[in-house]
Amino acid sequence: MSTSRMDDLQKRARRAILSHALFRLESGLTIALTLLLAWFLPRPFAWWRGWYWLALGGIAWVLIVITSITDEASAQAALMQMLSEAPRPPRLRSPHYREKVEQALEYRQKIEQALLGMRAGILRDYLLQTMVDLSEWLRMIYALAERLDVYEHDEILQRDKAAVEEAISALQRQLRTAPDAATRAQIESLLAARREQQESLTKLQGLMAQAQFRLEETLSALGTAYSQFLMIGAQKAESTAHQELAQRMQAQVQELEDILTSMQQVYDASHSPRSAEKREEE
Known part of the structure; x- marks a missing residue:
């Protein structure tokens, strides 16, 4: 296999893993929960500030992304998704x-x-x-x-x-x-x-x-x-x-x-x- 094709495959694999980390279900739920709490429960305590929810949600989202990228099971799931993008069988x-x-x-x-x-x-x-x-x-x-x-x-x-x-x-x-x-x-x-x-x-x-x-x-x-x-x-x-x-x-x-x-x-x-x-x- 040529070097260019190897590089292309490696880039595709990295993109697949990153995309899986960014858009996995846990990431979406974290963002949704953060926005809901910031909107409907901005100050659960007197000392609490509304932007605290955004900060905590952002930290949680970053941790999910990092663990997804470094986690072997998540990486395998991302690779499976990439491999499933093969040509579809024709209708015969x-x-x-x-x-x-x-x-x-x-x-x-x-x-x-x-x-x-x-x-x-x-x-x-x-x-x-x-x-x-x-x-x-x-x-x-x-x-x-x-x-x-x-x-x-x-x-x-x-x-x-x-x-x-x-x-x-x-x-x-x-x-x-x-x-x-x-x-x-x-x-x-x-x-x-x-x-x-x-x-x-x-x-x-x-x-x-x-x-x-x-x-x-x-x-x-x-x-x-x-x-x-x-x-x-x-x-x-x-x-x-x-x-x-x-x-x-x-x-x-x-x-x-x-x-x-x-x-x-x-x-x-x-x-x-x-x-x-x-x-x-x-």
Whole structure:
């Protein structure tokens, strides 16, 4: 992980802990109680001054903030809140892909629980840094499952798959009976566009099959990462193990990003012959 990303994560963790300390329930109740007492009971004793409530409330609030920042349990609660800001799973129509996304989310939750169960120290800081890569990995898994789900329910795509072969056959028949060279040239142009579309659809179908296998593989890799995370947390691995784990996570992210890019490019190409299809209808 680069130094800039490490610094960013540390800043996020500090902000999360400070925000938790400032806005936790006890802080809000202290402020509210102070204001109520200062307004409704300004002088409970003859020697009492109204601003005493504000001073005592301010001191109590500062003590709550300080103890929250230094308290291990409060710090863990703040980190849990920060980690929960991960990408949310997409809404999927396919039960199969919903199951895969839930499996990935379960691994993430287990890793978070293991991380927050560790004592503060350098090792936990190292593993906290890997959460950035884990979040990106989960985001790619969500994106891949969502893309597969969308493509499988794309009515236009399904229609094109069924229509392209019929359109090619019809154009071939028209080509054989074309009355002149100009008509043949136009039909040949349309036929080339349809064949290109057919090739793109076939390629997309192959990429979708690869993506489905890739989704299974990356979930297995996520399970392996969870086991390695536990080993590192138990200090049963070498000191460089967290770096190797981060590198493997980054490699998974890159591979998923590559296949998503390829799928989008081929999907766009499969829809590109629209103008040719329009000319065909005319």
